[in-house]
Amino acid sequence: MTKITRVSLASPPDGGWGWMIVAGCFLVTICTRAVTRCISIFFVEFQTYFAQDYSQTAWIHSIVDCMTMLCAPLGSVVSNQLSCQAGIMLGGLLASTGFILGSFATSLKHLYLSLGVLTGLGFALCYSPAIAMVGKYFSRRKALAYGIAMSGSGIGTFILAPVVQLLIEQFSWRGALLILGGFVLNLCVCGALMRPITLKEDRSVPEKNHNRESQREDCKQASPYSPLTKECTETRLCCSLQQEYGFLLMSDFVVLAVSVLFMAYGCSPLFVYLVPYALSVGVSHHQAAFLMSILGVIDIVGNITFGWLTDRRCLKNYRYVCYLFAVALDGLCYLCLPMLQTFPLLVPFSCTFGYFDGAYVTLIPVVTAEIVGTTSLSSALGVVYFLHAVPYLVSPPIAGWLVDTTGSYTAAFLLCGFAMIFSSILLGFVRIVKRMKRTQVPFPVKDSDPKLQLWTNGSVAYSVARELDQKDEEPLPKARSGCNLT
């Protein structure tokens, strides 16, 4: 009886209220990523009012983007400790407060702190928890759900840009910031929609005793290894954090983290330099702007259609491969770009790059969920988006430096292309190596058969098999996996 109840409780609903979660996450993506993009519309107004040059005002956008990504792990911690609802509502209030204070700004530094730091922090509390919540409600249709949720970034930018321009003309930048602050309060509505899964709550009740015992054992085991643990006054908090962030030591996640660094380095410069590159090869201003529009629209199409495609039965088991494929194709697009010197050639490039850019953005949460499991998805996503921050900050200046020193865009684009291809090859290579190891050692597989038979859920069995592989690699994880099994 207990085994049967575990099976039913562990499976995500794959629908029902889950679609409200998707709608909430869609709105969160609009209020965070799309609003961040639209902040650049204010730059001309800030330059005139504060009599500053472009680089000074551009810092505001960089600070918002960097804070959102850097504080993503904080968002995960807050949503795990409080609840997803409370965390996102708090983030919405912080972001709105940042906009409201920004509307009263008297200097650029004032805007750096209010609109940059405070709003970025609020966005961080909303973004990764909302995405993690989608992963908890969907299993079979996970990629489609993420595609719809992540498309809010592109669709939101498309709708909000003219609206923000109109607000600036009607109310000046102060009034526009105030009204945007009100709009961002809709994050509180999205937070209210994030209903925790009832099944998991039921599951947690009978397992309280088990959790306590496992926590005590973890404390005992951890103390002889690290003196820092002894100095911890809040042993329970430390133990729970160790459990939550145990995935950081998984080899699969470490490889994913490294590949995310290279992928994030490669993907951002194109959105900064596509228009300057098009102008440098003789494309007109209107056509260059049209290329950016194509990129944005096809990005949305890629979000949704690729998610739908990878949910098909024939492709469902190969989502990981589809992710590698999408990243590799974007890298190849970069390598081909220096050869495309006319507008008719740049149009299919924009379509291809935009489609697969939207595709792998959709699959990042799916791949992360496959590697770390649903329970740690929130924290893992926080770390993944945290890893985006530094490449996002560093990559466009490096590309700009390469353009200035070499006098052409070739070196910058080739470097980005190789970074993305390396990201894809790294993940593929590690996956192949693991498969070879499994085939080489048939005996441990036979040993694992009895244990596999005990677990009837596919995802749980997969995680158990992975832990068994870790047993062969390292002696230390044996104790941890043993505790998890109990």
Place this chain on the structure above:
Amino acid sequence: MRSHTGLRALVAPGYPLLLLCLLAATRPDPAEGDPTDPTFTSLPVREEMMAKYSNLSLKSCNISVTEKSNVSVEENVILEKPSHVELKCVYTATKDLNLMNVTWKKDDEPLETTGDFNTTKMGNTLTSQYRFIVFNSKQLGKYSCVFGEKELRGTFNIHVPKAHGKKKSLIAYVGDSTVLKCVCQDCLPLNWTWYMGNETAQVPIDAHSNEKYIINGSHANETRLKIKHLLEEDGGSYWCRATFQLGESEEQNELVVLSFLVPLKPFLAILAEVILLVAIILLCEVYTHKKKNDPDAGKEFEQIEQLKSDDSNGIENNVPRYRKTDSADQ
């Protein structure tokens, strides 16, 4: 200093010209005090003027007119300071040029002024060139060369550079400060002046006596007027006037001063919408939670039945593995 020099230059050739006119017995009505009017010219006078203005810059402009075109061609000639101006019209005909003649006009009036006309015919092309010196604002305007009976014409619009301000109204708030800006691209006005009011009455803004206003860049190619401690009465039209040696150029800026209540209304509307939605969602959640809690005894069986149905689904999904378990036990 330059203007004084110009005035002296204006006065200097007057007397020799008058003397020459008096000496000429054949002219009964010599012009008095206006050296530019008489069409009589002589080499000494021209040479004197050329010597006076030899350091001026030269501005050339060409217009081509063809017999087939029915639309007049217009060209802008922008001058900041006194200059030599050379206007050239080229007329191309498909037939003979024998009966073709060319006339020069200023603001649609026949041109009667000192200057150098030069008309040449070569093949099917008739070229007419007009060279003169622009040294005061009266000479600004539209100069046209008119060809033949059809009156095909090319027009040169000679004017000072235009100042550019913000095309749309500038929005600011009570208690705030704002910056009005005017730019003159590729030119350097002698002076900038700001006025407020409408077109009938313009009141100069004195930044020295009124601390409310700060003017930056009175002698640069752009100027900024900063207005502090705005009131709603400060809204209206503001004019910036750029002064050049040859004239002035004006541009209008519109300022709208709003109370902070204006954007506060949509903000409060959105806030009310957010609060309403959050309240509805939380109430729905509490209501569904109560439904689960109220019938404790009765619905426990129903919940068990639901779990059983879920169990059956689970069993169906995992039947093969369960059989394997049985085989393992055996």
